Amino acid sequence: MKKNIPVVSKHQPLHATFAGYLIGFLLSIYLTISAYLVVVYDTFSRNTVIAIVITLALTQFVVQAIFFLHVGKESKPRWNLIMFSFMVLVAAIIIIGSIWIMANLDYRHGVSPEELNNTIIKDEGYKP
């Protein structure tokens, strides 16, 4: 009986549907298992594995943002989407920035200035 009533709430607009949740759930399981198998079967080089796992994680992030959190399904003005995009930007700056700066610090740490110069010249392929 109740199944035939469309999900239009009198409380607030709901963007969720059963089909949406099911698609999101199945895609997430598929992406999780794929990432797991890539690591367990260990056929690729370490860097390739890292690239694949991160790509699968970002894909699953987008899938769950759309199908579970309903990002972008609201009507204009899309404040939720704007907040979400800004969060992604700040998170990316914090994470990529920290890794970049600390890796650079690590690269320059513990050698004399002359050695460092030589290392940089060698790594950059620079011929004086």
Added chain:
Amino acid sequence: MSDTTTTHAATLSHRQEEDTKSTFGFWIYLMTDAILFASLFATYAVLRNNTNGGPGGQELFSLPFVLVETLLLLTSSFTVGLALLAVHRHDKQKALILLGITFALGAAFIAMELTEFAHLIQEGHSWRQSAFLSAFFTLVGTHGLHILVGLMWLSVMIVKVVREGLNRANVRKLTLLAMFWHFLDVVWIFIFSIVYLIGAA
């Protein structure tokens, strides 16, 4: 007659606006929480190799165990979504069953995580051993703490729905709770991928 209808419609749209506001406010909280997790991920990424002579992720993590944890949390994120559909259909019984399943799955997840932590600490690999383990326990522990808070909120809501039914306030709170729970599963995708999978690769 038409006058009361207009007033009714006006009250309804006013209430809708209030509910949309509370959803948006909660959404802003979730986004700031995501930035908190981003800084913990950055810390972990920077410190991941500083094992201080101790074991790294490859020796410590059991991937099949963590895969089960991940699937439990993923399924609970699905069931809380279905519970929300039932809540908005005012199907109290189905909503309670689905919220109960979500609670059980979440509790199983946190029990597994605590088992893993207890195991690591017993083996002498607590957060005191290395910078890598400090960052690991902070990141995964903060997520676990969120799950624990979510479970407490969920149990309170189950009791409230049993006692008061699906009134307007409870529907609004359950909508926010579902958002919170989905958000925690989204954060877990990255913990599973970056900490466990890449850590063990």
